[in-house]
Amino acid sequence: MNDTINLFQKYLRSKKLKCTPEREEILALILSMSGAHFEADDILTTLRKKKSKIAKGTIYRTLKHLVDAGILRSVIFVDRHAHYEVVAGHKRHSHLVCIKCGKIIEFFDSKIYSALAAIAKKNGFTESGRKVEVTGFCRRCK
Amino acid sequence: MNDTINLFQKYLRSKKLKCTPEREEILALILSMSGAHFEADDILTTLRKKKSKIAKGTIYRTLKHLVDAGILRSVIFVDRHAHYEVVAGHKRHSHLVCIKCGKIIEFFDSKIYSALAAIAKKNGFTESGRKVEVTGFCRRCK
């Protein structure tokens, strides 16, 4: 967790960006939600509950830097807005998404990932990201 | 191609919807683009060139029906808007997407698809769709 904060500071410095209290607060909040998927608006709501005045624009700008720094990853677009999750200390995985209740189950399958890497290579692609997502109805919603 | 039009008409009838010239024109246009990926705005632009007055709203409404009818599928969300492709006569496949030039390469790997089906089943999910997408830089852009 402090590692992650360090990582972010290092990233900011490397880009000649500034480490501000707002950026720290947003990152701390995200890390405190430990592992869940979230979206920009969740952060805004939580901050408002805490009486923090950080503006929406600042959240979006910070989120972008966090993705850039490799701390967050954006995943899943069932609807029209971005969802994020913390990358650090989280091994690569994919999602089952229930299109009725929104439930998300994570899974991991190395055979799939290595097959994808091979396909990218075969086509001359340098892989930078991947999205493997299965949508459907969970046990309860089917 | 006429099959697809038939399929759409059957779908419309089954839902007590009407087969209008606008809907036919949109579908015909999509089929004439044979195989390419497109977005709502591409259709609008093409229609405008042809002096067709079909409204934006009608395009979006029709697109939704086409997806519902199983004729189109929405794929890839690198940016913030939907891309579509024709499903009919097109076997299931996935995409390599270049994040620099937007080039898209399709690929097919049945091992991956059956692995995903097995994972969904194991978790009690009824699969309705899937998205397998690898982003990166193509040979030229790397």
Next chain:
DNA sequence: ATGCGTGCAAATGGTTTGCAGTCCA
């Protein structure tokens, strides 16, 4: 005449941006 469909325009809603003042490095 019932009601689905259309064009048009206004509304939505997540995200981005311009600006003027503020604050780190």
Next chain:
DNA sequence: TGGACTGCAAACCATTTGCACGCAT
């Protein structure tokens, strides 16, 4: 001190929706 940052509000832009009229059953 100067360029980066922030809050705020307006702008964006793909998509959706409300409405009044039109057309097929």
